[in-house]
Amino acid sequence: MTLEEKIQTVWLTDVQKEIVEQLFYENLEKKMSSYLNRFDWEDQEWKIWLTVEKNKKSLFNAKMQINLDGKEYRYEREDYVNINDLINHLFDHFKEALSKK
DSSP: OEEEEEEEEESOOHHHHHHHHHHHHHIIIIISHHHHTTSOOTTOEEEEEEEEEEOTTSOEEEEEEEEETTEEEEEEEEEESOHHHHHHHHHHHHHHHHHTO
16 A cells, blocks of 8 residues: 655644644554455545645634545535534534545
């Protein structure tokens, strides 16, 4: 398995950047592991990109793009007060999509 990951943050403090990175990896390792184990990973490549930014209202927007086994997933949310809820919400949607496979 080859995983390409990219986390981009815009207008976030250093503490907020650390929170985003921590939540990203926690979600991949804990929340997603049982769903991702369903795939045959020997020659699979997948990509996950996450962009989080603070908007003009001082709220958080995020986009998550995933290419897994040739299938594209895209999730986008705006105007979240809590950055933790935002990241977890994006991964919940991805987990839900995988559970339907």
